[in-house]
Amino acid sequence: MTSTPETISDILRASFANLTRAERQLADSLLQNYPMSGLGSITMVAHDAEVSTPTVVRMVQKLGFSGFPEFQRALRGELQAQISDPIEKHDTWAGRAPTEHILNRFTDAVMGNIRQTLGQIETTEFDEACDLLADMDRGIYVVGGRITRALADYFFLHMQVLRPNVTHIQSISNAWPHYLLEVKEGDVVVIFDVRRYENSTLKLAELAAEKGAKIILFTDQWQSPIEKIATHTFSCRIIVPSAWDSAIVPMLLLETVVASVQERTWDTTRPRMEALEDMFDRTRFFRKFT
Known part of the structure; x- marks a missing residue:
């Protein structure tokens, strides 16, 4: 069954209750101008949220990332998905499309979209x-x-x-x-x-x-x-x-x-x-x- 991956904003909101006060402050800062707010240096991200750089490292690890570089790669991937045009979107999925019939693949994707939404x-x-x-x-x-x-x-x-x-x-x-x-x-x-x-x-x-x-x-x-x-x-x-x-x-x-x-x-x-x-x-x- 095909499913649509969660965005980092989804993960931040779902994890909010389990974050410390400083981490919540950081999460709020990231969500205010998402996703651009997370694309600067780790020092800049920490400064904008008025937290320490170790707080940034701890929070992204809590979210399931190995570190800040992996967190930023995921953000850049989301940003690319936002701005991609129809041709780019086709090239993205066509290269790794499953072999099943399009009717099944499309329906599976839609059902996953409905459930997650x-x-x-x-x-x-x-x-x-x-x-x-x-x-x-x-x-x-x-x-x-x-x-x-x-x-x-x-x-x-x-x-x-x-x-x-x-x-x-x-x-x-x-x-x-x-x-x-x-x-x-x-x-x-x-x-x-x-x-x-x-x-x-x-x-x-x-x-x-x-x-x-x-x-x-x-x-x-x-x-x-x-x-x-x-x-x-x-x-x-x-x-x-x-x-x-x-x-x-x-x-x-x-x-x-x-x-x-x-x-x-x-x-x-x-x-x-x-x-x-x-x-x-x-x-x-x-x-x-x-």
Whole structure:
């Protein structure tokens, strides 16, 4: 069974309870500008965290690395994975691809992605995000990037049926400032952003947060820079044996969010859906088989 390796940020968070006070301080420092914060010299990393160099050595060994050089090699590998383009990603997996059929290999990778992603999601955080989206007093804004705009469009379409006051922000950077004018304090901005993170999306998130909006971020295991200002972040495993990253886990999560919001809003959602179906019938939008 293929599985997606944990990132160092995952390992840091999972090990946090077992670290000393100084090591926790170091872990916090590394996570603040991850992964770049760990790529300097050991002296610089220790200085930035205001700990000693022996503390750095002890912590990376606790995390399972033989020493700081191996720790940095792993970080550089993650950074390379973040910035690699589709051709580079294909070359990475094709050279060591198993001999089984692509259907099996791809499915195994997806199932591993699902298990690892769901295993790291706190149900309380998931419920809090859904509560925000179900709150009719809040406006909802949805935005994606070059590839993830398909996920954003799908999410918007369903949320628009469930509740009023939902807006799909166009992903082109010269258009979204107009939408941002309408964002009020307490509104919710749902953002889809995976590796090769887009600068314009980060700027949109920063400006929305400045206006007091809540940010719900769907990202990958390396985490978009938006994670630092997001109210809720859902990190999805996306690696599969392909030149393209997989959208299956983000789709699973967003569909689950839609189902959860529907449960919370059913008293008002049901009449909206009935009215919509009535309009479809009157316009004969869909074929009827009677």
